[in-house]
Amino acid sequence: MPEPVTRHILNVSGGKDSSALAIFMRDRVPNMEYVFCDTQKELTETYEYLDKLEAYLGKPIVRLNAGRGFDHWLKMYGGYLPSSRMRWCTRMLKLRPFEQYVGDDPVRSYVGIRADEDRSGYVSTKPNIKALFPFKEEGINKADVFRILEESGVGVPDYYRWRSRSGCYFCFFQQQEEWLGLKENHPDLFELAKSYEKVDPETGERFTWSQGRTLDELTAPARAQEIRRKAAERKKRTTSDRLLQIVADDDELDPSERACLVCDL
Ligand code: SF4
Incomplete structure (x- = not known):
C-alpha cells in the first residue's frame, strides 16, 4: 500500500497572528489547507475578515462545525456556561472538530505563536499531528505580524478598534x-x-x-x-x-x- 500523503493544515482563528501566518505561508506551502472552527457565535467582523483573507489566499478557508455550534453544546453540558475553569467550549468547538477533520492522516499543523511569546500552545496528543511554529523558527515578532498584515493589504480585523481577541462575542476571557x-x-x-x-x-x-x-x-x-x-x-x-x-x-x-x-x- 502506498504511504499516505502528509497534509499541511493551518487553523485560522480570525485573529491577527494566525491570519499573518496564513499570509506568510501562502507561497511557501502551496498545498496548505486552511480551516476555521466556527462556533457560530463569532463577530460579524471576523466573518468579513475571513472573506478578505480567503480572497488573498486564493483558496477557501474550510468552515468546520457546521450545524453544531455553541448552543448545541451548551445544551449537552446541561446549560452550564463555560468558564476558564470549565472550558468545554474550546474542547468541543475548536479542538474536536479540528481533530475530526484531520482524521488519521499524517498532518503538519502550522501554529501562529510568535518568537516574542512564551506560550507553548495547543499541541494535539494525536500522534499523526505534528505542530510546526514557523514564526518562532523565523524570529517573527508582533511588529512583524502587523507589517505582514499591512503589506498584504489584508490589514487587521475591524474589531481591533475595541477588542483584542478573536473568538465568540461573549467570550469570558474578554477584558x-x-x-x-x-x-x-x-x-x-x-x-x-x-x-x-x-x-x-x-x-x-x-x-x-x-x-x-x-x-x-x-x-x-x-x-x-x-x-x-x-x-x-x-x-x-x-x-x-x-x-x-x-x-x-x-x-x-x-x-x-x-x-x-x-x-x-
Ligand atoms: S472564544 Fe472563548 S467562549 Fe468561544 S470557544 Fe474560545 S474560549 Fe470558549
Whole structure:
C-alpha cells in the first residue's frame, strides 16, 4: 500500500497572528489547507475578515462545525456556561472538530505563536499531528505580524478598534473594557450575551460571563465610568497608539487569563 500523503493544515482563528501566518505561508506551502472552527457565535467582523483573507489566499478557508455550534453544546453540558475553569467550549468547538477533520492522516499543523511569546500552545496528543511554529523558527515578532498584515493589504480585523481577541462575542476571557465595547459596537449581541446569564431559582447561584457580576452590573454607568477611567490610565502609561495598545494590554495579562491559542491567535 502506498504511504499516505502528509497534509499541511493551518487553523485560522480570525485573529491577527494566525491570519499573518496564513499570509506568510501562502507561497511557501502551496498545498496548505486552511480551516476555521466556527462556533457560530463569532463577530460579524471576523466573518468579513475571513472573506478578505480567503480572497488573498486564493483558496477557501474550510468552515468546520457546521450545524453544531455553541448552543448545541451548551445544551449537552446541561446549560452550564463555560468558564476558564470549565472550558468545554474550546474542547468541543475548536479542538474536536479540528481533530475530526484531520482524521488519521499524517498532518503538519502550522501554529501562529510568535518568537516574542512564551506560550507553548495547543499541541494535539494525536500522534499523526505534528505542530510546526514557523514564526518562532523565523524570529517573527508582533511588529512583524502587523507589517505582514499591512503589506498584504489584508490589514487587521475591524474589531481591533475595541477588542483584542478573536473568538465568540461573549467570550469570558474578554477584558471589562471589551464588554463595554461590545455593548457600544454590537448592542444586539450584548443583549444576546446577557440572555445566556442565569440565576438558579433554588440555590441563588448565578451563571455570569464575568466572574461575580452580571453584564448589566458590569456595564452600569458608575462601573462603566470606572472601567473607562482605569483603561485610560493604562493607555497613558505607555503608548498613544490605540491599536498597538489594546494588543499590548492583552499581552500584559497573566497567561492563564488569556484566551486559548486555538480560539485566539
Ligand atoms: S472564544 Fe472563548 S467562549 Fe468561544 S470557544 Fe474560545 S474560549 Fe470558549
